[in-house]
Amino acid sequence: MSIADHRRSHSDGKRWRLCSFWQSGPPSSSFSSTRNLQVQSQKSHENGVAANGRRASNKVSSVAKSLLPARRRLSLDPANNLYFPYEPGKQVRSAVRIKNNSSSHVAFKFQTTAPKSSYMRPPGGTLAPGESIIATVFKFVEQPEKNEKQQSQRSKDKFKIMSLKVKEGTDYVPELFEEQKDDVVAERILHVIFLNAERPTPALEKLKHQLAEAEAELETRKKPQVETGPKAVEQGLVIDEWKERREKYLAKQQVAAM
Incomplete structure (x- = not known):
């Protein structure tokens, strides 16, 4: 072998050894740091996307819940109207059955846009789960103005029925609706x-x-009842008894305030 061939062989071997060292050796510290930063950035991005997704999902859920109608505690029959016979100059009556469809005791109360010409019996009360009552509504019918047709027509007067979840044994008084509005x-x-x-x-x-x-x-x-179990409807549904309970309630409030 010539001296030139020997030098070329020696040089080629040296280059291969250098190349082998480059390929098999560990990565530099700068390359490792860059890779770690990329991984951390990707994880942060993924966590941010997941968090935003959860917030968006919760926001959509809350909006959807707000759009859903509130679950009714009471069912009414008739459901939307109060029907009165049209007899101008007289006090006429209507009726509505109220039933507690919930699993809790529920107090109810009437409100009207025409308190001077209308009243309810009972004006309110408490119903146990599954219990019902027929309320009577009294209304004075005004004489129609000249050339006004009123029969079989809708009046401007309205009645609202409010409900309030209460504990078993709670005495009904109208103030409950203000205290827990x-x-x-x-x-x-x-x-x-x-x-x-x-x-x-x-x-x-x-x-x-x-x-x-x-x-x-x-x-x-109105008839006296033997105390054999829970009452079907709380006392106080009759006007006189309701007033008596209200006086007792106000008396308790005064004692508590002393």
Whole structure:
């Protein structure tokens, strides 16, 4: 072998050894740091995306819940209207059955846009789960103005039924709805509909039947009852008893304030 060949072989071997060292050796510290920063940045981005996704999901969930109607505690029959026979210059009656569909005791209360010409019996009360009552609504019908037709028409007067979840054994007083107003739910707004008292219709026949039931229930509540278990409806549904309970409640409030 010539001296030139020997030098070339020696040089080639040296280059291969250098190349082998470069390929098999560990990465430099700068390369490792850059790689770690890339991994951390990617993880931070993924965590941020996940957090934003959760926040967006929670926001959508809260918006969806706000759009859903509140679950009603009471069912009403009729559900949307109060029907009165149209008899100008007289006090007429309507009726509505109220049933507690919840698993808790519920207090209810009437409100009206026409307190001077209307009142309710009972004005409020407490119902146990599954219990119901027929409330009677009294209204004075004004004489129509000249050339005004009023029969079988909707009146501007409205009635609202409010509900409040209460503990078993709670005495009903109207002040409960003011003291716990944040928990009060407006169940329904009932519109007043006048019916032709001389023209038989299914709505008029149903009204007569409900009024008869309401009178029977009222008579039953007036009779003395033996204390054998929970009462079907809290006392105080009759106006006089309701006033007596209110006086007792106010007396307790005064004692507590002393």
